[in-house]
Amino acid sequence: MIPLQRPPLPEELVERMSARGERLPQYRGGARELWRDSRTIRRELSAHLVAMAAGLSRCMYCGDSEGTSIDHFQPIAMAPQRAFDWLNHLWACAYCNSNQKRDLYPMDRDGLALLIDPTADEPADHLDLVLATGAYRPRTAKGSETIRIFGLDRPVLERGRAQAYVRCRSMLRDLARLAEHAERAEAGAVAHALTVQPFADVLYEMLRLRTAPRAALVFGAETVAGLNMLKDPRALRGPLHN
Structure with a gap:
């Protein structure tokens, strides 16, 4: 995992995302359905996330597989109001998103995330990478949970x-x-x-x-x-x- 720079979105896209977010309380299907129905927004966001990602559209978590979809860092099930929050969007491969992270979002006693957000955190503050073996070793509780949730210790x-x-x-x-x-x-x-x-x-x-x-x-x-x-x-x- 490496630090990534998150650029600002075009103002026109920000406005459309904000308008979608304002519809959340009245949308009959809930936040997840409104997100699924927002195909154009998802397509445009995907392009911006691919441009942010390391290498050739690599997953922002494992760094190995090609990213395939937008992951809500704080899951929609936990924070539906953040469904259209640009700061909550990361690019993930199908395995990390669907098999590993899913709706998991561990927090500490103060309610702060115990997962590394590569657009907000310096991963090296929380993880040591042993280059010769390819193994990650946690430096903090956030590092330990990040290894566990994303399966960064997969052989x-x-x-x-x-x-x-x-x-x-x-x-x-x-x-x-x-x-x-x-x-x-x-x-x-x-x-x-x-x-x-x-x-x-x-x-x-x-x-x-x-x-x-x-x-x-x-x-x-x-x-x-x-x-x-x-x-x-x-x-x-x-x-x-x-």
Whole structure:
């Protein structure tokens, strides 16, 4: 899980969502039915969420599968008034949404969510990612519940992250060598491929740790050089993100 930036919606879409929300008390079918009947709004929201998502429309929870639908972070069953609240919408794959999270929304004694919202929280404040094994370790109660509810400890996800770590290290070494030999076009292609692959949390964690005292020893000097190139917009052609 990585932090994501939530941009403002177009004013016209905001107004239509607000108008829908105002209909909730009178709508005979309830919030869930009104949401289902709002196909145009859902389609437009999906496009904005896909643009926010990591990689190529990856699920904002597991980071592995392609996102398929809008998830209400605070479920409609619990907070029907937030059905059309942009701040309550995230992009999720079918498995995370329907098999894992469903209508679960654990809270602490003060009524605050015990789930990480990647558009509002820094996941690294609550989770440690062990790159070599692909396992998440909780740092807080919110981290522990996030692992449990979203199934972030599923063996298939842990194996996927561990393999993504191997892949990232190899590609970053290639990136450093290509840049060293001024093969900028191919280096740019490798850099882009790094930023759109699944398990963006692996690359994000590597970028976060690249300045640690033992980073060169753990990752290798060429890998660190590749990470620094991703962070420096002047090093390679084309826009890169962290």
